[in-house]
Amino acid sequence: MKAINVAILGTTGAVGTRMLEQLEQSNIEVANLKLLASARSAGKQLIFHDNPVTIEEATKDSFHGIDLVLSSAGGSVSKELLPAAVESGAVCVDNTSYFRMDPNVPLVVPEVNPEDLSWHHGIIANPNCSTIQMLVALAPLDRTFGLKQVIVSTYQAASGAGQMAWNELLNEAQQHLNGEKETASILPVSGEKRHYPLAFNLLPQIDVFEDDGYTHEEWKMIHETKKILRHDMDNSDLKVTATCVRVPVPVGHGESIYIELEKNPSVSNVQSVLESAEGVVLEDNPRKQLYPQPINAVGKRDTFVGRIREDTENPGSYNLWVVSDNLLKGAAWNAVQIAEELVKRDLLHV
Amino acid sequence: MKAINVAILGTTGAVGTRMLEQLEQSNIEVANLKLLASARSAGKQLIFHDNPVTIEEATKDSFHGIDLVLSSAGGSVSKELLPAAVESGAVCVDNTSYFRMDPNVPLVVPEVNPEDLSWHHGIIANPNCSTIQMLVALAPLDRTFGLKQVIVSTYQAASGAGQMAWNELLNEAQQHLNGEKETASILPVSGEKRHYPLAFNLLPQIDVFEDDGYTHEEWKMIHETKKILRHDMDNSDLKVTATCVRVPVPVGHGESIYIELEKNPSVSNVQSVLESAEGVVLEDNPRKQLYPQPINAVGKRDTFVGRIREDTENPGSYNLWVVSDNLLKGAAWNAVQIAEELVKRDLLHV
Numbered sequence: 214m215k216a217i218n219v220a221i222l223g224t225t226g227a228v229g230t231r232m233l234e235q236l237e238q239s240n241i242e243v244a245n246l247k248l249l250a251s252a253r254s255a256g257k258q259l260i261f262h263d264n265p266v267t268i269e270e271a272t273k274d275s276f277h278g279i280d281l282v283l284s285s286a287g288g289s290v291s292k293e294l295l296p297a298a299v300e301s302g303a304v305c306v307d308n309t310s311y312f313r314m315d316p317n318v319p320l321v322v323p324e325v326n327p328e329d330l331s332w333h334h335g336i337i338a339n340p341n342c343s344t345i346q347m348l349v350a351l352a353p354l355d356r357t358f359g360l361k362q363v364i365v366s367t368y369q370a371a372s373g374a375g376q377m378a379w380n381e382l383l384n385e386a387q388q389h390l391n392g393e394k395e396t397a398s399i400l401p402v403s404g405e406k407r408h409y410p411l412a413f414n415l416l417p418q419i420d421v422f423e424d425d426g427y428t429h430e431e432w433k434m435i436h437e438t439k440k441i442l443r444h445d446m447d448n449s450d451l452k453v454t455a456t457c458v459r460v461p462v463p464v465g466h467g468e469s470i471y472i473e474l475e476k477n478p479s480v481s482n483v484q485s486v487l488e489s490a491e492g493v494v495l496e497d498n499p500r501k502q503l504y505p506q507p508i509n510a511v512g513k514r515d516t517f518v519g520r521i522r523e524d525t526e527n528p529g530s531y532n533l534w535v536v537s538d539n540l541l542k543g544a545a546w547n548a549v550q551i552a553e554e555l556v557k558r559d560l561l562h563v
Numbered sequence: 564m565k566a567i568n569v570a571i572l573g574t575t576g577a578v579g580t581r582m583l584e585q586l587e588q589s590n591i592e593v594a595n596l597k598l599l600a601s602a603r604s605a606g607k608q609l610i611f612h613d614n615p616v617t618i619e620e621a622t623k624d625s626f627h628g629i630d631l632v633l634s635s636a637g638g639s640v641s642k643e644l645l646p647a648a649v650e651s652g653a654v655c656v657d658n659t660s661y662f663r664m665d666p667n668v669p670l671v672v673p674e675v676n677p678e679d680l681s682w683h684h685g686i687i688a689n690p691n692c693s694t695i696q697m698l699v700a701l702a703p704l705d706r707t708f709g710l711k712q713v714i715v716s717t718y719q720a721a722s723g724a725g726q727m728a729w730n731e732l733l734n735e736a737q738q739h740l741n742g743e744k745e746t747a748s749i750l751p752v753s754g755e756k757r758h759y760p761l762a763f764n765l766l767p768q769i770d771v772f773e774d775d776g777y778t779h780e781e782w783k784m785i786h787e788t789k790k791i792l793r794h795d796m797d798n799s800d801l802k803v804t805a806t807c808v809r810v811p812v813p814v815g816h817g818e819s820i821y822i823e824l825e826k827n828p829s830v831s832n833v834q835s836v837l838e839s840a841e842g843v844v845l846e847d848n849p850r851k852q853l854y855p856q857p858i859n860a861v862g863k864r865d866t867f868v869g870r871i872r873e874d875t876e877n878p879g880s881y882n883l884w885v886v887s888d889n890l891l892k893g894a895a896w897n898a899v900q901i902a903e904e905l906v907k908r909d910l911l912h913v
Contacts, residue, residue, distance in 0.1 A: 362877075366716035366819035368765050368808065383740065386763075390737050407852040413736075414858045415718050415810065415817045417870050417884045422849035426830065426872040452876040456819040456884065458718065460765065461811050467765045469716035469806040471821070480776065499772035502757040508764045520767050522776040526802040527712075534767045534806065 216244035217561065219552075220279045220303070222271055222294065223286025224248040224259065227376040228308055231545035232283045237261060239549050241281075241556055249275050250286070273297035280561055283548050284308060299335030304561050306337050306548045313338040313437060320440050323550045324492040325352040329444065330554055335563040337551055342543030343367050343430070343457065344437040347468055349516040349542065350535045353490035354483065355442060359475030361529075362452040365434065368460045368467035369419060370507065371411055373539045374400060378411075379463050385412035386461070401459060416459040431455040465507025466543060468535045477529040480521055487518050492542070497521050505536035513538055514546045566594035567911065569902075570629045570653070572621055572644065573636025574598040574609065577726040578658055581895035582633045587611060589899045591631075591906055599625050600636070623647035630911055633898050634658060649685030654911050656687050656898045663688040663787060670790050673900045674842040675702040679794065680904055685913040687901055692893030693717050693780070693807065694787040697818055699866040699892065700885045703840035704833065705792060709825030711879075712802040715784065718810045718817035719769060720857065721761055723889045724750060728761075729813050735762035736811070751809060766809040781805040815857025816893060818885040827879040830871055837868050842892070847871050855886035863888055864896045 249271035288311035319329035395410035419430035497519035505517035520534035599621035638661035745760035769780035855867035870884035
């Protein structure tokens with residue numbers, strides 16, 4: 214496999230630092246690595262394969278000679294810089310939401326719809342963290358039993374809102390334990406008027422509200438799921454609804470998922486399909502108190518599925534509990550995994 | 564209203580101490596108060612209306628002359644002592660699960676089915692904490708629009724497993740912040756083989772597992788809901804399923820509830836029914852980032868409802884977010900509220 218030139222855009226964030234780590238651990242042979250960030254971080258150094266790499270300020274001229282861009286610097290930065298990167302011949306895997314619903318941009322989870330990589334035009338979008346882990350668990354069931362409806366309630370970690378939100382949770386927790394008042398200035402949404410403590414609390418708001426009362430995070434889970442599982446068909450055959458809640462966990466999203474299938478398999482049939490599914494680790498043994506937990510998923514690339522139960526009053530309906538590291542499979546690893554697929558399929562050209 | 568003799572059984576626990584506090588704040592005129600607990604606590608004193616009351620060891624002979632027993636000492640204690648209390652003429656409001664599904668025992672949420680108090684035979688059961696707050700929110704919608712199906716995912720506080728579990732969460736949180744290993748010895752279930760940290764984690768196990776893979780907590784939510792809303796009819800017209808998860812919150816349960824109604828009201832119709840419902844406080848204003856949060860519900864008797872959204876792909880289906888203080892409306896206040904109803908309806912006799 215020929216070595217390629219890679220740029221990481223937004224390399225200092227919670228996801229960017231993990232993109233660097235996941236790239237280092239990937240099968241991608243890197244000739245030259247460019248680390249790009251805001252002017253604030255320019256000049257700092259990070260280590261890649263034991264060599265220091267100096268961070269440069271990201272501009273439209275940063276991409277000459279770059280084959281692959283891994284981007285996680287925010288939607289406005291992606292909007293401004295990625296077209297320039299494509300212009301200069303790079304293929305971009307973008308972790309922001311900016312291009313996800315663009316009909317000319319594939320939205321890809323490699324275990325689910327790698328074939329969509331073939332029609333990219335220079336930009337491939339990485340789905341929302343909550344959507345990715347849900348679809349790693351549901352796509353194998355969709356293929357085998359036919360998915361009719363999804364009703365999901367999320368338990369999302371603070372790091373999904375970035376490193377600052379993660380730090381805020383830990384600071385608030387210590388303040389609470391000291392009997393002090395928590396000082397919230399970031400969560401639930403940094404741009405919003407009101408901020409509430411997450412430590413020892415629950416915040417049923419992730420991202421801003423839409424006019425219909427759903428949050429944009431809930432909107433993403435609904436519409437990204439349909440684009441990924443049904444982009445080439447009539448969406449209306451798959452019903453999806455979501456309630457997204459931020460919980461006082463640093464890393465690792467949990468999801469309580471209720472699904473209705475076209476067929477009516479036994480729980481053990483569902484388990485065996487998931488057991489052999491790529492990217493899934495089945496943790497479902499009540500007798501041994503084995504079920505997915507965020508603290509066990511941190512640092513792993515897999516999606517963990519357990520608590521599989523049939524709703525016997527609704528034949529063909531099931532409850533599942535799904536956990537994954539939102540910074541790895543939910544972001545950095547899924548992006549690097551897409552890059553590995555692009556190289557493998559010789560699709561690393563505009 | 565004539566003064567009555569009251570005994571609190573299990574008076575030193577997280578719920579028992581709040582039963583004492585809620586009784587003090589209630590409209591019940593107490594002639595004599597007896598505080599009963601295990602031998603371990605006998606001799607200690609608690610304050611009731613500025614007077615110290617000495618705790619006595621609970622035995623079958625503790626109930627002579629007692630009109631009302633508020634019980635929260637665990638199922639085995641209720642099983643052993645409450646029949647003796649009834650025998651000696653007391654009416655018992657029991658917070659444990661022991662008598663809840665007994666066809667001769669009413670299971671009551673005063674805002675929902677106070678009429679069931681009329682057929683008691685000396686024992687009235689207080690429902691599970693998660694069931695109570697869900698039904699305070701859903702019963703008004705059931706009465707007005709007809710409830711067909713409930714799919715609930717819970718976000719349950721540590722105190723639902725008792726004072727020791729609550730302490731364990733706070734200890735683990737400090738251990739985690741100190742960079743030490745968390746020492747879990749109680750949660751998820753004190754009687755179980757394995758214990759896992761709750762701090763900064765999620766535990767999808769509350770109570771022990773049934774053979775079908777549901778936990779007993781999930782079983783309680785399903786079957787208590789049917790007994791309370793449909794005890795006198797065919798249960799099969801109401802479908803209920805639940806996934807119960809323990810979250811790192813000290814007090815205040817959250818619930819993400821998906822319901823299907825017979826009618827198809829607008830969201831504002833649903834809101835106005837809840838706005839005028841007894842025991843409900845509507846907190847549903849996305850523009851003002853107003854929605855229920857555990858830290859705001861602590862110490863309050865109400866059930867807070869918000870994030871009401873229609874699932875437009877499933878006409879007649881809605882998502883709701885419900886929060887309440889699991890130790891008050893979920894336990895101590897609901898029990899004292901039942902006692903107030905028994906006095907008001909002159910039902911305080913066997």
